Amino acid sequence: MISSMADKLADIGVAIVAPGGYAPDESMLARAFGRLQAHGCRVRSYYDPAVKHQRFGGTDDVRAAQLHAAACDPDVQIVLALRGGYGMTRLLPKLDLKMLAASGKLFVGHSDFTALQMALLAHSGAPSFAGPMICDDFTRDQISDFTMRHFWQCVSNSSHTVTATSQGNPVVDASGTLWGGNLTMLTHLVGTPYFPQIDGGILFIEDVNEHPYRVERMLLQLLNAGVLARQKALLFGEFSSFRLSDYDNGYDFNAMLAYIRTQLSIPVLTGLPFGHIQDKVTLAVGCNAQLVSDASSFELCMTAYPVIGSANAQ
Numbered sequence: 001m002i003s004s005m006a007d008k009l010a011d012i013g014v015a016i017v018a019p020g021g022y023a024p025d026e027s028m029l030a031r032a033f034g035r036l037q038a039h040g041c042r043v044r045s046y047y048d049p050a051v052k053h054q055r056f057g058g059t060d061d062v063r064a065a066q067l068h069a070a071a072c073d074p075d076v077q078i079v080l081a082l083r084g085g086y087g088m089t090r091l092l093p094k095l096d097l098k099m100l101a102a103s104g105k106l107f108v109g110h111s112d113f114t115a116l117q118m119a120l121l122a123h124s125g126a127p128s129f130a131g132p133m134i135c136d137d138f139t140r141d142q143i144s145d146f147t148m149r150h151f152w153q154c155v156s157n158s159s160h161t162v163t164a165t166s167q168g169n170p171v172v173d174a175s176g177t178l179w180g181g182n183l184t185m186l187t188h189l190v191g192t193p194y195f196p197q198i199d200g201g202i203l204f205i206e207d208v209n210e211h212p213y214r215v216e217r218m219l220l221q222l223l224n225a226g227v228l229a230r231q232k233a234l235l236f237g238e239f240s241s242f243r244l245s246d247y248d249n250g251y252d253f254n255a256m257l258a259y260i261r262t263q264l265s266i267p268v269l270t271g272l273p274f275g276h277i278q279d280k281v282t283l284a285v286g287c288n289a290q291l292v293s294d295a296s297s298f299e300l301c302m303t304a305y306p307v308i309g310s311a312n313a314q
Contacts, residue, residue, distance in 0.1 A: 015070035018047040018057025021085025032138035071103035083135035084111025101126035114181030121196035131282035154282040166271025178289035206237030206275030212256035238275030
């Protein structure tokens with residue numbers, strides 16, 4: 001499937017930016033760029049490993065300039081984040097969000113990149129893509145065919161459907177704006193100008209290294225801030241790499257989930273293959289979406305978003 005798309009996607013300009021952390025293993029960048037080039041892409045990296053600053057891929061001004069330069073590059077269609085980590089929220093006041101949105105570039109990333117995606121939605125309603133990043137999706141030893149297939153299909157077709165098998169979900173048939181991303185980033189943006197006011201949306205969330213009680217605490221903050229009650233559904237992606245202890249005394253992710261379901265008036269679903277995992281789907285943030293679920297599976301259909309070659313992706 002990936003190779004069959006090569007002709008359609010040939011000569012696509014992909015800009016690499018580092019709005020957050022730097023690449024922990026610089027030797028792997030050539031592998032990632034080579035994989036993009038083998039797919040027919042022209043790669044232009046605005047990230048320079050030599051200018052890393054502290055834990056970041058450059059100073060704040062340097063990282064903001066990377067985003068602006070990529071957005072202004074007429075030969076670029078996709079702006080792909082190097083990695084997450086931390087640093088995007090430091091850039092938000094420095095960014096020309098209207099210019100970024102008007103550029104029509106397809107901004108792609110997840111984790112810390114959620115901050116930019118929410119800011120674009122809040123300031124202009126501009127869509128973006130929650131999807132793979134250079135580290136580690138393009139650099140790992142065994143690249144995920146699942147991740148790459150969903151990524152290229154999503155950014156090259158104006159509709160894309162994700163199906164998943166998951167037990168115990170409620171029956172749902174809902175439509176609305178698809179939005180969300182990393183739960184920590186969403187929570188930290190509440191009350192700022194960069195948090196979008198979405199009514200009747202389908203909110204998806206994921207996170208990594210967050211104990212269930214911290215996930216619960218963040219969800220209660222969104223609940224008490226009035227965010228969750230305004231949505232049509234809450235869709236859990238993967239919450240990976242957390243550790244339980246004897247002190248938890250039976251309080252685990254399922255216990256947290258059961259409690260949250262008692263607190264919310266909207267349906268809560270699990271099983272979205274998205275997050276800090278090897279096999280992840282790509283989601284069109286800000287698109288129109290329909291979510292249909294029964295007790296064993298669900299389907300998420302995304303439509304009405306810009307793609308490679310569309311009028312808004314120049």
